[in-house]
């Protein structure tokens with residue numbers, strides 16, 4: 297055995313016994329320096345079943361943002377991006393207009409926390425503005441309903457204070473939520489009808505602003521319904537026993553023709569066949585179905 301072999305053996309012996317209490321370094325943290333970087337940068341993840349190159353993503357964003365200031369984008373994982381802006385104003389402009397639609401995909405953008413490694417930032421949730429349609433005026437005016445309805449998502453972050461106010465022209469409750477990006481969308485729920493002495497319910501339709509492609513079978517983001525391989529679709533049944541497709545173009549806020557799943561349009565939308573499909577009627581059941589299908593269909597999105 298020569299000297300080199302001996303040193304190597306000693307090194308292997310030492311490192312094989314390394315454990316947490318052996319030695320650790322106490323590192324410095326510069327929060328002010330980190331803040332300077334974080335205030336002009338963002339991390340993102342694209343939810344899409346297509347594979348898009350970072351060059352394509354860059355050129356699409358370049359065309360839709362049209363920022364005058366310089367900005368850069370780097371891909372650090374599959375469909376995961378780190379974006380830096382030359383000014384706080386440009387970043388704010390981009391963040392205020394989330395979510396962005398990239399070739400049908402849903403781009404999640406988040407602020408970068410100062411004390412979390414890039415790889416550990418939670419990019420599983422996204423922030424979107426939603427509208428609750430079908431409510432009477434006294435329920436739109438009760439803006440605390442936004443927080444009650446928010447339980448069907450992840451949480452309610454902000455309520456549009458124009459909701460239910462005079463001269464706002466608002467006929468729906470508008471609020472911003474944080475929700476799981478790879479779960480089936482929360483499409484609506486039945487609410488108790490206060491005008492009726494008998495037990496009766498009415499449908500409240502959730503509509504999403506700036507919505508990207510959505511699978512109309514199970515309401516998944518970034519998942520084109522035309523290429524969906526699911527053989528059935530989620531449905532909803534009212535008290536009269538009428539069963540309709542839960543997901544459809546009525547989910548998009550900009551679609552003012554399709555009012556809700558029960559009032560899709562004057563021209564009926566073609567749906568998949570309804571035999572042997574799951575159906576549910578209440579908010580809690582909707583949540584159960586969402587959770588159940590999340591595991592089943594998440595593989596179609598990632």
Ligand SMILES: [Zn+2]
Pocket residue numbers: 511512513514516519520521524525526596
């Ligand atoms: Zn699908």
